[in-house]
Amino acid sequence: MTATLQDVSMIFALPIKGQPVCISSDSDKWREVMIGLIGKAPTQEKMSSGATYKWIQENFSKFLEDSDEQVIHMYARAYLWxxxxxxxxxxxxGRNASFMWLTLFAEWGYMHS
Structure with missing residues (x-):
């Protein structure tokens, strides 16, 4: 069984029609970019660009209810990533989240501010 384009559209409420999403897989300075997008980055040196699912869960599973909008956007980006x-x-x-998928949400949140 495999997910189809229509499945993805329905699950994530994304339109099928429109401009394609094109991303760069360039990972230069990925830690700095990650900190800008979600507020922190893993410190282990083994990871070439990204984080383990465990690290994401440990760092983004809960946030304070009175968090400001910027923090909410960071946690939402981490969840979507x-x-x-x-x-x-x-x-x-099956253990790692590649940094390039996080970059999909780089502009998200700024459009609505």
């Missing part, structure tokens, strides 16, 4: 990389674009190990 986790969901997308775990369900649709999983790596061969």
């Amino acid at each position: 986790y969901a997308i990389s775990r369900t649709l674009f999983s790596d061969g190990t």
Whole structure:
């Protein structure tokens, strides 16, 4: 069984029609970019660019209810990154979320501010 384009559209409420999403897989300075998008980055040196699912869960599973809008956006980006990389674009190990999927949400949140 495999997820179809229509399945993805229904699950994530994303339109099928429109401009394609094109991302760069360039991972230069990924830690700095990650900190800008979600407020922190893993410190382990083994990871080439990204984080383990465990690290994402440990750092983003709960936030304070009185968090400001910027923090809410960071946690939402981390959640979407986790969901997308775990369900649709999983790596061969099944343990790691690639940084490039987080970059999909770089502009998200700023459009509505």
